[in-house]
Amino acid sequence: MIRYVDEFRRKGPARAMLRRIEDVAPRDCVSIMEICGTHTHSISKYGIRGAVPTGIRLLSGPGCPVCVTAQADINRIVEFSRRNPSVVIATFGDMLRVPGTFSSLEKERAEGADIRVVYSPLDALEMARRDPAKEVVFYSVGFETTAPTVAATVIKARREGIRNFSVLSLHKLTPPAMKALLDSGDVNIDGFICPGHVTTVIGAGAYGFIAKDYGAPCVVAGFEPLDALYGLYMLLLQLRDGRAEIEIEYARVVTWEGNKRAQEVMYEVFERADSRWRGLGEIACSGLRIRGEFSHFDAEKRFDMGYVDCDDDQAGCSCGEVIKGLVAPSECTLFATACTPETPMGPCMVSSEGTCAAYYRYERI
């Protein structure tokens, strides 16, 4: 009986698929970018990056929501928690250890701030429900897979009359980042491996403009090793044949239209807004802010969450360039010396989806 994990991890078929990839690999070098932290991790963990023919460069782009959060947005939640230690800050685990300019959420927690790690935004809502005397702020990062879950949670909060729950939305959108990368011309990208679960929500049609306006082929791939390999194979076939189309490898959950219900819920609570990305700078309409009707749940409206602009990368840290695929982690002067998972200098090493963390764990000889 199929269980959807082991079947897509078998070694024999993986080796056979690598041989097929060698057969269709182009003579010239090609650069293929994935823009999903789970793909970055998977490709490193299963040795795919090193196993493909040398002419195929697998680049990691801005796929880790923690990594693309601007330094100023890290600083302001840290500063807020320091000034309001009794407000509960609920956060996904990875954000805890990201170093801000002066401190981190983890350090503030050690100093007595009430910062709690959650698996789901619903957990944060539950904290607010159980303790009506406390304010709960959910520090909300993530792309289009996570944003609908937060929107659903806000709708639930309103339905249940919960008054002490709010969200600091730092959500970002994937297609605008892909467009910004292509427009910048900083990195040569011949094709994209598109994120499986973001696309489950937004639908493969969302990437149509990339094939049409930029002539770059895209394949939406799943995360198991056979998915990544087969997705890469499909992309190489397009390049060999001179096609630029949007194809779906992860057909068991991804469709052209995506999950309409999730899209509706997301845009009931959120609307597009300009957003500041680490590495990519300000990108128009690339983020999500909470709509006016839900301003009661918008932490930026409830509290003074002062935004103080600052440079993203600390001295020597190359996260901004790693995020754009310009620099490999091993090319950063701090990699594996001053910057390690135990002593991270930037988000790419802290996050489980970060490129530097994946390289540190799986790509060092």
Add this chain to the structure above:
Amino acid sequence: MCLGVPGEVVEMDGDTVLVDVGGTRRRASLMLLDAEGVGLTPGDYVIVHAGFAIQKVDEQAALETLRLMKDIS
């Protein structure tokens, strides 16, 4: 972080489902899935992300993908 993983629907309970993910049972919200529209029943698989079921896994499509992969191997 909160990765999306496949799990088997064990029990349907209004707007939540009890899902078995690799042996562990978790409750997931159906607020983002049109359960009736996709004909969700126990035994089906869903992708669970951050406490929500975000898609029903299409078994036929999965078998077709495995067949395509086998064809090129």
